[in-house]
Amino acid sequence: MTSSSPKDKPEKDSGQCQGATLKGEQCKNKALPGQRYCKMHDHKEDSSCPGAVKEPEEWSPETISSLRELFKLLRRRSTGKYDVDEHGLDMDILEQLRPVARWIYHKWWRVTATGVENVPAQGRALLVANHSGVLPFDGAMVIMAIQEEHPEPRLVRALVLSLFFGIPFTAPFLSKMGQVQANPENAERLLKDDQLALVFPEGVKGIGKPWRRRYQLARFGRGGFVRVAMNASAPIIPVSVVGAEEIYPHIFNFKFLASLVGIPYFPITPFWPWLGPLGMVPLPTKWYIHFAEPIQIPEMKYRRSEESLLVTKISNQVRDTIQRCIHERLKVRRSVFF
Secondary structure: OOOOOOOOOOOOOOOEOOOEEOOOOEOOOEOOOOOOOOOOOOOOOOOOOOOEOOOOOOOOHHHHHHHHHHHHHHHHHHOOOOOOOOOOOOHHHHHHHHHHHHHHHHHHOOOEEEOHHHOOOOOOEEEEEOOOOOOOHHHHHHHHHHHHHOOOOOOEEEEEOHHHHOOOOHHHHHHHOOOEEOOHHHHHHHHHOOOEEEEOOOOHHHHOOOHHHOOOOOOOOOOHHHHHHHHHOOOEEEEEEEOHHHOOOOOEEOHHHHHHHOOOOOEEOOOOOOOHHHHHOOOOOOOEEEEOOOEOHHHOOOOHHHHHHHHHHHHHHHHHHHHHHHHHHHHHOOOOOO
């Protein structure tokens, strides 16, 4: 006794083809007699038609709905009907790239975030983090930590080095992703709008540090971030990131080549430039991000003459807190990769 698949059994002519086009719309062709699909969508045929998709199974309603939304988005953007804020944030682009960022956060670097409850659910706050990793992926992961782990997810606006805003095609992309060029004026404006701002006081010295100095914080400048927090009456939240230092083991800085192309450093790693583009793929290290208890700047009382001394004191306090959190994590970390 032989059995036959549902495809082989005669079916009542359903009229319209049940296949889908590339636009996610139902095919308008007439179905073959006794079949659910037209000749172009019939799985036994070796032909195809413009706009038709051959699939071994019918597309799910969720897939078709997603495709329809994507094409609606593309049509809307082609006519210029989309909004950006004063800094260039484009929520359409941000939402489209969110699944990629989530995969990197959860699967590639498997980030463990702690202390997210120290970040306020509303109102202003200045997040201050250590910087590392040759390329500024750490900023993206801190932002994702708030999006994925906080009970009240919020958008964090990172202040990015002017170096990256000067790279062709990079500036528009960073702006559309909600990032802002690093300067005190932009930082204060964000905070006074009751947003979360993220800064990296180490700057280039942080992401360009060699392998032998990994997890040793560079100078925090002159405490400009503290003045920003004081002017905006915003609490400061120290943030420590462990795992980013190893994604590109920076063993040597080719200073001569860096000076030729006008960048502060040209990193040489065990994989770059020897493996070409493949050497640019970051290693899948295990990341830990910790948000320490906030330093309540608005509650501090001081005279104007004491401001400079207070700025230095708070800057050192923030730096020491981040360094301590890094050392505590390194003591218990079992491996770079898990």
